[in-house]
Amino acid sequence: MEHLDVLIVGAGLSGIGAAYRLQTRCPDRTYAVLEARDALGGTWDLFRYPGVRSDSDMFTLGFPFHPWKAAKAIADGPAILDYLYVTASTYGIDKHIRFGQRVARASWSSAEALWTVETGDSVYTCSFLYVCSGYYDYDAGYVVDFPGQSSFEGRIVHPQHWPADLDYTGQRVVVIGSGATAVTLVPAMAGTAEHVTMLQRTPSYVASRPARDAFSDRLRAVLPENLAHRLIRGKNVALSTALYSAFRKWPAHAAWLLNAGVARELPESIPVDPHFTPQYKPWDQRLCLVPDADLFKALRDGSASVVTDEIERFTPRGVLLRSGMELEADLVVTATGLRMVALGNIQVTVDGRSVAPHDTFVYKGMMLSGVPNLAWCIGYTNNSWTLRSDLTSQYVCRLLNHLTATGTRICVPEVDPAEYDAPPRPVVDLSSGYIRRAAAILPRQGSQGPWRLRQNYPRDLVTLRFGPVEDGVMQFVA
Incomplete structure (x- = not known):
């Protein structure tokens, strides 16, 4: 049994950032990163489907302490994975990663002020447990x-586990879905396949933007690297925050603006309604990004098409739709979404009591009510993941240093549900199907105070970096 002051679960974007903050702001604390897989990178190592890319700019998705230097602001998966490897190596984080260590159980003892963490073949103890594995199920x-x-005689694949031997050259491909994965796959496959059809039951809001940021390129050409990076990050944060606020405040105008942008890109043969006119309000679901209008270029040149209909059934030759149309296919890609898990599917107990995440409330977007010395790192849905995850890691370091300074060993947020004036909501508050399906397992958020997870980086920056650690809600025990 090995003891460390802090155990970080997950060696992806969040875990690497957490390790850097920990070793620079709490240098006296020992730590290790437990990674279930055999490689670092998390999402960016798992997803290997054609065209996989970021849907946030890399100046904010990248780490503030390790500036993104590549030309494209919207980067592909291999470039992001390489960036993570370089970051981990540059700061010696890779030496702290234990691969093949899937955390199955974590048991807290108040008497000892320790977590006992069990993986498949190892047992660790730690004073603080920091779960940085996100909320996607990596298994399926x-x-x-x-x-x-x-009955289908072709091949069916799911993007999450893309076969390395899959050759779709000259094939007829049907991609089922309308989300970020589908709008990425369609243009990426269109240049190689005979034809790609995006088959959707309901459309999503789609916005096009350049993969390169001309303003950022100019700044980087004339200013020192670190100064340019800070200015670019600030500009991108301000712009994305303002747009999100405006879209939420004036959804009808936002819908018109988005639809008008799509209409300018589409060929006359493809109407905006019904193919790109969702029934929900902008940002009720995450906005799909199309860099350099690549999806629309494929639709204009005829290498791809879009069909809005419902599936009746599969046939030996393809997919029969409710309208009676049959889409013939050699390959069907089911971009039907992801599954969510809470706390990496770790079985958590506190003093012998099993903890169901859904029964807890999220404190400051990171800790669970009634669960001591544990934080869960999740990012924004309306902005770059890293903006939020880095704030969380900085706050965890503040909390650890406060424990040391006050001679206390335990910190636990306690909630009084009677304080709420509105029903609780899932911690990720979007109407997307993958979130609705997980509502029964996710922790909940309240309507006010530290129990509400805001999608607002400037406000979170002030609260988490400068707000008091002792706020009357967080309880400290010696």
């Missing part, structure tokens, strides 16, 4: 059992 995506799938 969301799979829909469409009628007649077994």
